[in-house]
Amino acid sequence: MREISFWEAAFLWRDPLIAASLGAVLCALVGVFVVLRRSAFVGAAVGQASSLGVVLALLAPHVLGASVPPLFAGLATGAISAALFGLSGRKGRLGVDAAIALAYVIAGGAALLLGTLLPHEYEEVHGLLFGDAVSAPIEEIVALAACLVVVVVAFAAFFPRIVFASFDPETAQGMGLAVGRTNALLYFLLGLSIAVSTRALGALTVFALTVIPAAGGLLACRCLPGVFAWAIGAALVAAVGGYYLSFVWELPTGATIVVALAVTLGFAAGIGRFRR
């Protein structure tokens, strides 16, 4: 029997590739601030907070007798937890790094524990949290596109404030900028983006997409617009290239995208060394 070519199989990969591309751009955009604020593990913590939200939503009919949409609950807990990270840096007595670590272990432990009460829903929980980038229902693509629009509009509106509050919060506060609210907005966008992308691409891939493209941009470029451009370009190239290679070589999609991202990081390091 003749093997079907990549292009002949377009009906198989078109939607997942669109989802992967949207998720890549989304993660790369917010990832620049994740790396610049030295909060790289925010992606992992948001994933755990989302998992707790999904588990709680699935428990709700048994405990409360009312149903809560699990996907919505996962997105909400992910986004809210991320916004709380932003506030914890200013108002709390713990730093952001400690708040992220606490969220990771507490939400992860609680989700695991409560998940034992839902043995029949295990597949549903896993599927909602850690999609594998191989299939992409239309509602996932719509959610990614909507989230991307929200992030781009918010950045267009508040970019100078977000940069000032991230780079020099003490002075920004002194000059009258609402740093707490600006941080909460940024982390809310981070949480939303990471939660939506995790559902479509998987946790490891999203974690890599929030860190590696931005890190490459910082190695290769000398100005902030350049870092954003590199991050978006590298994320797109790795997502599309990784998807293609995983298809033709029959490799796990998420892992192949991560390796492709690592290759772009190598290029960035080479460019950075050359320009030094």
Added chain:
Amino acid sequence: MSIPQGTASPHVHLRLRGALVGHRRDAPLFPPFDFELCAGEWLLVAGPNGSGKSSFVLSLMGALPLVGGVREVGTPGLRFGYVPQRPSLDPIWPLSTLDVVRMGGAPWHRPFRRDASLTHRSLELLDEVGLGGLADRPFRALSGGQKQRALIARALVGGAEVLVLDEPANHLDPIGERALLDTLAALHAKHRPSIVWISHRLDGLLHRADRIAFLDPSGVRVGPPDRLRTEGVLDAFLGEGAA
């Protein structure tokens, strides 16, 4: 500028009445006090270490709400420029000196609006603080004194009527401190902001100040340097160094 005695009152940017500064109403840093910040004056905020100078100034700026009393703003939309004591600016950020100065417009940035004149004003201010040729240089590559001057330019670029400097000369040698004072004097002459200079020492600064706000746990005492010296308020301080 000196505050004229017996002539028309200068414009008051800000007025505190019965003010209590601190984090708890039952444990204020000073007894209740009244205070006015006048347009164009050079105010030295002095006092021993830990006397609450930064809290006093943050309350003036509105960044630390009073725990008692009233804060009245006499200039609608009053803008503060701020130069922190020890700016913890992460060198990972790929920002040019111009980028950092432009940042000073952010608190008044209107969503989706581009302030076309911001870059022009930033370049002008960089010239005025003596960094005219360094606009494109990475901020992280500047020396400590150059960074300090760039941050002063940033504090003024948004059109601040009040420039607050928190111990700006702490990490400068005497030559650097004199250069900083000269730069500030030139900026003051041109833009006429009120300057609020926080310091835990007075040497080299008394002749620059129009007034001193001297803080210690017994209270906030405000007046021209000569009067506070005559009244002996500064004796303990001046005993530690030359005025």
